[in-house]
Amino acid sequence: MPARSWLADLRSRLGAGARADGLGILAFEAAATMSRLVSLHRTLSDAEFRRLRADVLRAEGVARLTSADQSLLLRLSCGELVADLDRAAATVARLAVRCCAEAPLLRDFDRLYAEAKRGRLAQMDATVGFSSGARKRFRKMERHVAVAAKLYEEMDALRELEASERRLEHWKQHSGPILSQAAPGKKPAAEPGEKLMRELRVQRHKVRRLMEGSLWSIDAGSAAKLMAKSVLAVLARISIAFGAFVPGLPSLTAGRAWPLGHSSGPLHRSATPGAALRHSAPIFGQKDTAAMSVLESIKPPASTVGGSGMELRYANLILSVETLLAALGPPAAAGGSEEVQEGMIDLSKRDGLYKMLPMSIREAVNAKLRESWRGQAVDEQAAAASRGELEMVLRWLGPMAHDTVRWNDERSMERGQRFSMQPRALMVQTLHFADRKKADAVIVGVLVRLSCVCRYDDERRRLESMDWDDE
Structure with a gap:
């Protein structure tokens, strides 16, 4: 049975486990x-924002392959965070439509969010209440997520047990009852089905209890209101953190909009902002004019590794080089047949690495090797x-590859990531925006040295x- 159908059927079977x-x-x-939202909240904390500016955006790999223009990198970072927030806001708007909500915040949330992005937050202070209870709301959401993750896990366990029950019933129908064998004078063992029941x-019972204390039974309007206020609070924090560097963000003061303290000081702008990539447009449109969408503004150009769809392939290639280099440790004092076996393993790894190479890089590496070695x-x-x-x-180069894999993993819908609340990797620290020609040249150099x-x-x-054979 499909997971969604099974979940839909579960409510009726568990009866009072959830409110109507x-x-x-x-x-x-x-x-x-x-x-x-919690992940965005943590990513935008003062400590994480300082780390972004001091370490992530100033990393050597980012400067070499993407850009050293800090204003540009901050705009790209802001664009990705807003894109994540847009997705959260869209879910809140869909959920709010289901509510018989009289609250102005929920009645037309998609419009209200759009107005907030245009900088009209001042008129909503009384409704949104940014300064009161922001921390409390995020802590409440953390608890909700933790319980929901536990419920999801226990529902999976219940589904497996019910599948076992169906298999057992099917077996009984076709094979008859299972007769328990017991030693003379001893109580017969319980039938296998009894333990399963x-x-x-x-x-x-465990699932029912979790349902009663989780989002499953919480009023949709209350959940939507909690998320709506948090969406606007995150937007306020983005405006405070990036407002000095990103054109078009709503103008806010830290004291009114966010209780976590002030963001870092102003950044010295590059003399040629936006020279490296075509992303210097405002994140939001000024006034009411239509603006380039945030998702489009952070889409890597075709000239980048991400724009050519090669970011994950290049990342795995670099990680394979790291693994192979680690396997090629310093020569041992002795080893004999054991050394030969290690060599066979390395050959297998090298064969896999070679198959990962795009044809253009493969040809460039072969040409470099012919030029470098010439039979020597x-x-x-x-x-x-x-x-x-x-x-x-x-x-x-390695950290960019690791961050690329992490970025892709964090945005997958695997169970381990679905409810993750940790700060996430950003595209600017990965290979997504890396210049394709520069990345190709670096990888060719890496592979030539590895071949040596x-x-x-x-x-x-x-x-x-x-x-060893002579001995």
Whole structure:
């Protein structure tokens, strides 16, 4: 049975486990939205914003492959955060439509949110109440998300038990009852189905209790109002944090809109803002004119790694280089057949790495290798120099690859990420906005150096194997 159908059927089977006016199966969509809002709230904290400006946007890899223009990078970061907030606001608006809400905040939330993005927040202070209870609302959402995640987990366990029950019933229908064997003078063992039924009763009770204390049974209007206020509070925080660097953000003062303290001081702007990429347009439109959508403003151009759809492939390629280089450790004093076995493993890894290469990079690497080697052997000194250069490049290239994989994982709908509330990686710290030509050149250089190290290692293993055979 499909998961959604199973969840829809669960409410009727568990009876009083949920209120009639509760969210029901929409609880998990609401929890995912709350987790997104909490994650944004944490990403925009003073500590995280300082880390963004001092470390993330000034990372060597970002400067080399994307841009050193801090104003540009801040606009891209802001655009992605607003895009995430837009998705959360859209969910809140859909949920608010289901409510018989008399609150002005919910009656037309999509319009109200659009007005807020145009800078008309002052007229909503009395309704939204930014300064009162912001921390409390986010803590409340954290609790809701934690309980929803637990409910989701226990429902999965219940579904597995019920599947086992159906299999057992099917087996009984076709094979007859299971006869329990017992030793003379001893009480017969319980029928296998009895243990399963006990587990089912316990699990159903556990799910019912979680339903009663979770978003499943909470009034949709209350949940929508909680999220709506949080959406506007996050928007206020974005305006405060990025207002000095991003054109078109609503103008707010920290004291009125957000209780977490002031953002970092002003940033020195580049003399040529927006020179590296075409993303210098305002995030929001001024006045009432139509503006380029936020999602479009953060879409990587075709000239970037992300624009060509190669970001994850390049990231996995770089991670494979790291793994292979780690496997090519310093030569052991002895090893014999064990060394040969390690060499076979390395060859397998290298074959997989070679298959990951795009044709353009493969051809460029082969051309570089023909030019560099020309049939000459690689000595220990050349291999050590290549290894040192490779490690230096991976020190700044590796973090971008790891962050790219993390970025993709965090935005997947896997269970482990659906309710994650941790600060997320941003596209600017990944390979998404990296210039494709620069990235290709760096990767070609990495692979040429790796080939040098591997060639020397192969020759070393071959000589050690010959010595072992002679003995």
